[in-house]
Amino acid sequence: MLLALCSTNMLSASKNSLYWAGTAKQGKDYLLIIVNNKGQVLRKIKLPSRGHGLQKSVQGQIIVCGRRPGTWMLLLQHKDAAPHWIRAAVNRPLSGHCCFSADGDYFYSSENALEVSQGAIGVWNSHSGERLSEWSSQGIGPHEIQLSSDGMHLWVANGGILTHPNRGREKLNLDTMESNISYFRLSDGRLIDQYTISEPQLSLRHICVNKNNQVAIACQYQGPNYDRKHLLLFINDRQIDYLPCDPKVILELDNYLGSVTFDISGRWVAASSPRGSRVVIWTLAKGMNANQSHTLAISDACGLSAYYEVGGFIISTGTGRLYHYAAPTKVLSVMGSANSATEHLLWDNHLAKTIIPPHYQ
Amino acid sequence: MIQSHPMPILVRLQLALLVTVSLVTPSLSYANPMVTSDHVQAWVNEYVVPSYVALHQANQALQRQAHQLCDQVSLQALNKMQPYLNQALQALAYSQAINGGPVQEQLRNFHLYYWPDRTNLVTKHLSQLLDQPSSLGWQQYDLSQSSIAITGYPALERLLYVPRYRQLVMLGKQGPACRYMVALSDNLLRLTTEITDAWQVNWRQQLVGPRDGSSMFKDQNDKNTFVFTNIDTLLTKIINQKLAKALTSRVSSAKPKRLESWRSSQSVIMLKANAKGLTDSLNLTLKPALIDANEEAKWDTIRLKLSFIDQLIEQLPTPLMVSLDEPKYWLATQELRNQFIQLQGLLQEIYPSLNVQLGFNAYDGD
Secondary structure, three states: OHHHHOOHHHHOOOHHHOEEEEEEEEOOEEEEEEEEOOOOEEEEEEEOOOEEEEEEOOOOOEEEEEOOOOOEEEEEOOOOOOOEEEEOOOOOOEEEEEEEOOOOOEEEEEEEEHHHOEEEEEEEEOOOOOEEEEEEOOOOOEEEEEEOOOOOEEEEEEOOOOOOHHHOOOOOOOOOOOOEEEEEEOOOOEEEEEEOOOOOOEEEEEEEEOOOOOEEEEEEEOOOOOOOOOOEEEEEOOEEEEOOOOHHHHHHOOOEOOEEEEOOOOOEEEEEEOOOOEEEEEEEOOOOOEEEEEEEEOOOEEEEEEOOOOOEEEEEEOOOOEEEEEOOOOEEEEEOOOOOOOOOOEEEEEEOEOOOOHHHO | OOOOOOOOHHHHHHHHHHHHHHHHOOOOOOOOOOOOHHHHHHHHHHHHHHHHHHHHHHHHHHHHHHHHHHHOOOHHHHHHHHHHHHHHHHHHHHHOOOOOHHHOHHHHHHHHOOOOOOOOHHHHHHHHHHHOOOOOOHHHOOHHHOOHHHOOHHHHHHHHHOHHHHHHHOOOOOOHHHHHHHHHHHHHHHHHHHHHHHHHHHHHHHHHOOOOOOOOOOOHHHHHHHHHHHHHHHHHHHHHHHHHHHHOOOHHHOOHHHOOOOOOOOHHHHHHHHHHHHHHHHHHOHHHHHHHOOOHHHHHHHHHHHHHHHHHHHHOOOOHHHOOOOHHHHHHHHHHHHHHHHHHHHHHHHHHHHOOOOOOHHHHOO
């Protein structure tokens, strides 16, 4: 039940009080940036190192994960709250993303269990920051994790790539890598379902979930660069398949999708390729039926979040831009041109995903 | 004892002085330098389009030679064709300060020049191809559908320079190698036709035409970023691929066969063409921007660095492949790489003042 994802505050939120959060680089500093509906910067918090995944809870909390080194998390109880820094557990470097439980009382982190070279999911109290437990992620290199639409399960993208904090960006198992999407019951961490594909070097890394518990999966191909692969998969009704994609667009995506999100209706999907400077938009009909709607060309576009309108998205770029995009009318407009752009904020891969207001449930 | 390569001391002194002056002298300008639409237009018209036209013309000449050679094949004719390939490789290297745009679309960059070839794919696929008796009818074969390892210059280089493949070409018009060579030269020409057409029809318009919402370039900053991203990409490629892989960390472990186009002894010539492409691009864009903003000292630093790089390249032996594992030349090549690193660093310090953001996720995403 997606209602569980909605904050009481959000029920009466007017457009002007909305905000988005993302990580960015400014000069040599890495920052958490909170912007308002006009793209104006409301708050900046300096991070110890590069931030990666981040999410908002229904209570308005924000969690940010560090990456390389995955040694810290930043928890804010609300956008103006004092920073609460949380250390990763010993021998459990963070491997990308965190996500909140439906009520916002817990959060989960994707991690590497170094002693067994396997993935783990950490379970934390999101008020005290205390670590409560962990489960196996049932794969190697878990990356993005997202709550199911009923709020009682967790989707985990096990990217399949083994890394180690002492080996930097080196990928240690490209010849043997296997990626999967695992589906867990939150109450006990039990594996309910697992999805794999017959393309071993395709790393299933980023996911988003809509109100029908359909999952869009953005991949990165680890094979040779000239060998271009389909990069967007979709899980519906326990089936996994590729979403249709024009072969020309597949070439343009450069084997790399950096982020994926649904719009608030769950009927539009946007996936970004910063290497190809493209954002691809799909529309969903019933079941697995989907159409690749159109493609946008935007330099170094990566961060994506839903905007508060059907087919609306926020797009951030590594060249310092923040855009609003209305997919139904295909209108792209710059947000915050007088603010964030002139501050030389280079937006990192992700924006916090939007909490879905109730009238779209 | 390893001896240091003799460096032009005067140039070094000039450089050191200029760097010092530019760092300690307060700038007389009141505004940041600006790369304008006129500068980008000049870059497109005077560098980008001419460089692809030159490459296309080199491919036309190459194609003519390939057809003639297979009509009357001889060792002499085979040797006579080599300079045409060298000319094309040089033109390609000059154009490499443009990495984006049509050359990247449809994987044309790979089709033209599959390098670096870490797993020796060109040789493997070429051997498979030419050892197969079924490889008849190459003239009709559509190479755009083949492995990219064997659709471009590296395969042609082997046919013209490697004895085993030369022997196969010598089988004449009816031999598969000769027919394949013709198909290769046709394919190269097709690729550069597509690139030059795409620049004329679409990309030129996007960069120098009126503002268009569907363009990847939303404003002048995006266009400037495109120009300098191309420059930075080539510098990174020179530093990390063209030089680092062959140099390795020690002279004793140097790997000369990691140099590009070593079979045709074009490694140094291609570096020289790369440097010219960089110099011409910067002359058309950065130079006027800095000079207009009274930042001559900064430009002089860049200019001298480019000049020093040219001198270092001139002093490298050709073919470098046979000399790279000699301490003297290893050090000279290492010094060249250091100078490219410094050039890249100098430029990256200037980019923020031009409001150019080189991108972030495209290089370092996750």
